[in-house]
Structure formats: C-alpha cells, structure tokens
Amino acid sequence: MKKIFSIFLLFFCLLIFSQKKWDLRFYNELVGSEYVIYADNTEVMPMSVKFSFKMINLKSSIPNDEIIVIPADTKRFLVAKITPVNPRDGNQFSYTNTYNFGNVVQKDFEEDYIYSLPFTNGKTHLIFQGYNGKFSHQKDAALDFDLKIGDPVYAAREGTVVLTEDSNLQGCPKISCAKFNNKVLIMHNDGTFADYAHLKYKGVAVKKGDEIKKGQLIGYSGNTGFSSGPHLHFSVFINRIDGSRTFIKTKFKTSQGDGIFLEEGKSYTKND
Template identity: 45%
Template sequence: MLYVYTMKNQILFFFLFFQISLFAQKRDVQVYREFVDGKTIVYADNSEFCPVSVVIRTELVNMKSSLKKAFVLVPAQTKKFVVTELTVIDKTKKVSFKYQSSFFLGDIDLRKYDINFPYELPYNKGEEYLIGQGYNGTVSHQNEFALDFAMPVGTEILASREGIVVDVQDQNSGNCMKKECAENNNFVVIYHEDGTFAEYTHIDTNSALVKKGDLINTGQKIALSGNVGWSSGPHLHFFTFVPDIEKGRISVKSKFKTTSNKPEFLEEKKSYLKEYE
C-alpha cells in the first residue's frame, strides 16, 4: 500500500508491508499507524489472552524510530498500545518508511522461568500410563523435550499446571505418520504465570472441554485423548515451551510429581502411576 501526504513543502511517502515470517504465528493482533502532531505512531491491538511479541522491521529514509529493540511486548487484551513513534529528521527533505510486522505468543526475550516447577501427571488418580517416547526420542522427538503418554482414545486429560487457555483446536480428524500431518493436529495450549506454555496434542475430535480465555486450575479436565494428526497410535503428546524469534518456539524440560519425594523428569519406556489428586 502507498500513502502520500503533503505537509507544507514536504511530501511523505509511506510504504507499509505486513508480512508474517516463516516461524511467526497467525494471531488476533492488529498493527496500524496514525499520523498525530507531525509524528507517525504505530499501534498494536492485542486481543489474545497472553502477551504477544510484535516484531517490527523498519526501513527509514530521513526518519528515526523510538524502538529500542526489534520487538515490543504487547500485554494481553490491550488496545492501541504504542509500538513505535516515527519522527522526521529534516522536514525539508523527502521522507519515507517501510515496516514489516510479525507476531509471537509470549515473550520472545524470556530467559528466566521456573525450571523446577512440579507439574502433575495429566490424568486421573489411580491411572498408570507408559511413556512411549520421551525427550529426544528417535521417532519424532529429535531435539525436542516432549513426552508421549500411551493412553486409549477417550482418556480424560487433566491440566498439569494452572494457567489460561490461549489456543484450542479440536475440529480435525484422521492421522498419519508423515510430518506434514502435524498441520492436522488437535491441541489445547495453556499459558503459565512464568511465561511458559504447555501444549496437549492429539486430542480427540470435538473433545475440548475448554475454550480460549478460560482460566484453568491444576487437575482440571481439559479434553479427551485421541489419535489425530501426526500420530502412529493413540497417545497424548505433551510438552512445555517458550517462544523464539528464529524457531517459533523452543521446548523445555518439565519435572513431574510421581511417587518419589521430589519432582523428576519422566523417562522413556517407564510407566507412571498417579497416586494423588
């Protein structure tokens, strides 16, 4: 889009390019600009239920930006949050700018979070399930800290940690062993207070018991397990992650309450009985 403004002896050319990068996410975020008191102000409306990192890339001619770094963290449910202010350097010369914006759920600059948080096993008391594939598994978990709980379709999935639901997909059906089938995954994503996320994947079709914006307690029923998407059999694929500007997200290890006195990392090919509620 090309916007042309005439101010006294000055012509301002504004080229606005909105582009979602390869790893950026399609989100309920709007970035727009207004011309106020001689300045161009770029705003963001974030209608998501967690903070969103808005990445801005600019090309400026005879202008300067108030941006201190490449992105701005926009709080959840915020309207008209100032992303940057662009001001003219020399009003007697031609002025133009370009900017691209992309969005990531959460803080892409997150460095500190609770690595020792005691997650609860995501199923009911008295149930026991095998970890079919663990961290850095050879089938589909290469370089990923994810866990596959081998459980029958229809098993009640419980939230391992309290938070707020930021994404739900349960309309897909069918499965296959090709990586491309990951686009057909069903899932629930929950945002935690320390800035991390947990994704519960392969839930059954139309089985989600929560929706975006719901506040979730630990142990609350959120969905039923399934065998949908990139899956070779019925199981719950669970992992926690932090957002990343290059990879989109990076999985992180999670410790779980088991029968031991201290939370521990779950191991592949071991079964875990839940003895608490």
C-alpha cells in the first residue's frame, strides 16, 4: 500500500514581554520513512518548548507535553523523531507548541549570592513597595526603589543582556499599561533573570547580547508601563512554561552589612 504522509503543523506561541517574538524556529525533514523535527534558537539564552502531538499510525520519540530545553545560539537541535507504526498504512500528524524563554524546568539557583544595590554608590533610597506588596507585587518577590526619572540604574549582578525595550512613552497605574514597560532583562550565570523595569524613554544604555559587569550602568529610571509614579522595579526570577514566574528573594550589600533582605518602608545606602 502506498504510504501517505499528511502533515499539519500548527503553532501556538506564548507571547511574553509585550508580545515579544523570540528568534526560535521549528521545522521538520523527512529522513527515510520518519520525520525529524529540529529547532534553531538564535537567542542568547536557552528557550523551552512543550509539544503536544496528534498522530495517526505514528509515534513520537518524546511524550506529549514533555518540555525540551533548547540551548542558546543553537541550530538544528533535535527535538523529536516521528516514526510510522505500520509502514504499510497511511498516516498523518499535527502538533502545537508552547514556548518561553529560559530553562523553565530549572529548580536550583545560587541562593547566597550578594547583590549590589542598583543605584548610585553613596546614595540612599527608599523601598516604597517590597515583597508581596499591596499595589502590584501581590505574591511577587519584587522591589520598588524610589528613583526619580533620569536617575542612573546599575546592574545588581553580572550577566548577559537578553532583552531591552525603551521605545515607550506611556505609563499609568493600571495593568493595561504593562505593555508599555521600558526595561532591561539580564540572565545570570545560574540561569535566573533580573528584570529592571519602568525605565525612561530612550533610557537603556546597553544592548542585547552585551556581557554586563556587576555595577555597570545599564539605563536610567523612569515612569513607563504599569506604574503609579517614577521608580525602578527590580525582581529576580526563574521562568515557567505557562508564563508564570518563580520569584527569588535577593540578598544585598548595604551600608548595614552584606546579605541583607530589603524591607518595604526602609531606606538603604549603597556602600560598594
């Protein structure tokens, strides 16, 4: 009997960070009687993807909904092989996928890393919203520093810039304005990410792919996006495939000492 391979490739992309499209491509090749699915990831960070298959007379080398982590800057990464069950019968398959940036199955990270305060050395700033804050940090381990528009922002930890945005002018105290956040996103060497948000228009001083040192200038504070007033939003997290985040409480070096957890309503002086 003549073999029939009907392929229906359906893609669903989970869009994060103002509907950012990541530079990730999936494609398949017919090798003998099986199809091989490959991925090209030209991002500077790993990307994670979950596949769901519908198959007739075919089997996949990976089970449905298994999460595959594709390394950064990788081409022709083998995702799966689709093989006929009975080579004499017709077959077809389709799949959907969901993907997100980072290693979403990661569990471990460097718990005792000491971060640098993300503002000018010698300056003192207030934490006006802390972990699990009532305005926009409910269930989030994030910090809001009372920086003014134009105040310099420095990297709290070394890493690689994976995303920048500074084309937005708007800001308002509603979640609908979150899409206007100007920001810098940095990946650390333990796989976690730091988000520096609400930067001013044209207020980013680095570019994607830059290797950043701790204490390096990365941008200027502002009042864009989901914001009730000028400030710097800072958080560290591990991404998950569904778009949620596992937030990490971070220890800082301050004039009071090393390894300090910052608290809402208190002021801290940078003394590096």
